[in-house]
Amino acid sequence: MFFDDLPVGFTFTTGSREVPLGEMIEFAQKYDPQPFHVDEKAAQETPYGGLIASGFQTMAVTFLLTLDANIWNEASLGSPGVDELRWLLPVRPGDTLHAKGEVTGAEPSKSRPHIGRTRIRYDTYNQNAERVMTYTTTHILRRRPTAG
Amino acid sequence: MFFDDLPVGFTFTTGSREVPLGEMIEFAQKYDPQPFHVDEKAAQETPYGGLIASGFQTMAVTFLLTLDANIWNEASLGSPGVDELRWLLPVRPGDTLHAKGEVTGAEPSKSRPHIGRTRIRYDTYNQNAERVMTYTTTHILRRRPTAG
Numbered sequence: 001m002f003f004d005d006l007p008v009g010f011t012f013t014t015g016s017r018e019v020p021l022g023e024m025i026e027f028a029q030k031y032d033p034q035p036f037h038v039d040e041k042a043a044q045e046t047p048y049g050g051l052i053a054s055g056f057q058t059m060a061v062t063f064l065l066t067l068d069a070n071i072w073n074e075a076s077l078g079s080p081g082v083d084e085l086r087w088l089l090p091v092r093p094g095d096t097l098h099a100k101g102e103v104t105g106a107e108p109s110k111s112r113p114h115i116g117r118t119r120i121r122y123d124t125y126n127q128n129a130e131r132v133m134t135y136t137t138t139h140i141l142r143r144r145p146t147a148g
Numbered sequence: 149m150f151f152d153d154l155p156v157g158f159t160f161t162t163g164s165r166e167v168p169l170g171e172m173i174e175f176a177q178k179y180d181p182q183p184f185h186v187d188e189k190a191a192q193e194t195p196y197g198g199l200i201a202s203g204f205q206t207m208a209v210t211f212l213l214t215l216d217a218n219i220w221n222e223a224s225l226g227s228p229g230v231d232e233l234r235w236l237l238p239v240r241p242g243d244t245l246h247a248k249g250e251v252t253g254a255e256p257s258k259s260r261p262h263i264g265r266t267r268i269r270y271d272t273y274n275q276n277a278e279r280v281m282t283y284t285t286t287h288i289l290r291r292r293p294t295a296g
Contacts, residue, residue, distance in 0.1 A: 031208035032215070039215035047225075055227070056211060060179035060204045067180070067245075077195075079203070082283075087227065 002075045003106065003116035003141040014065035016127075019053055027057040042147045048098035052090035058097070058133050065099050068083065075141040077115060079131040085135040089126070096127040104136065114143050151254065151264035151289040158251040162213035164275075167201055169241035175205040197257045200238035206245070206281050210272045213247050214290065223289040225263060233283035237274070244275040252284065262291050 028037035032054035035042035096145030124133040176185035182204035183190035253267030
């Protein structure tokens with residue numbers, strides 16, 4: 001799909017993916033070794049009451065789910081950034097995540113007629129349909145060769 | 149340090165950390181297997197002209213650097229989220245990153261006198277002092293026991 005195939009209001013749902021305990025601890029040991037991410041016993045003493053995933057892993061897993069959904073992959077020229085990232089609920093070992101995407105902005109480039117900027121809000125849910133995270137990414141996407 | 153030790157304008161610099169080729173490919177194979185993150189040959193055909201790190205890894209490495217700087221760790225009660233994340237320049241195999249933090253907001257809680265919200269803008273630089281990424285995190289921090 002190209003920029004032109006993703007108007008404001010377009011929605012999609014990704015597949016799902018489990019976040020196993022082992023992966024959770026492995027990620028956290030490398031990038032986010034806070035006690036409530038790496039140490040089961042210490043985690044039980046925190047307000048979380050047990051191990052939870054690093055928010056950066058939840059973000060990376062969500063990105064992987066959206067990549068697997070293959071919505072914008074072929075048209076993508078990268079992303080300048082992300083806005084309004086919110087961690088809403090903890091992700092716990094063995095949780096299974098999926099995400100929903102909704103196009104909230106679509107602006108053709110004025111100076112470069114072959115590309116456009118598409119804003120997509122991603123909401124990540126666990127297996128209980130609880131929303132655990134949300135963020136909005138701006139994607140730079142190629143336009144349909146016939147458009148523009 | 150507590151909420152009260154981090155007024156608006158407070159700045160700090162983290163240590164530095166190399167991002168080796170192997171770690172870059174390992175992260176990307178797991179979470180962001182786009183050709184320009186995992187396949188040297190394919191990456192050379194892209195506008196990047198070679199392998200670059202997943203932006204999510206750059207974010208995770210930056211977080212690890214800030215954690216190692218040990219500014220807010222003891223006072224931290226977590227983070228509701230991140231705003232204005234921008235990937236400004238590619239991070240390439242073997243680049244060495246460091247980050248600077250600046251407190252841009254500090255608001256004591258009205259309803260909970262023992263905590264406050266501290267906003268910190270993080271800027272990540274490579275070994276050539278080029279800014280490669282920026283984002284702003286809101287931290288929930290404990291106040292000094294004597295304050296509030």
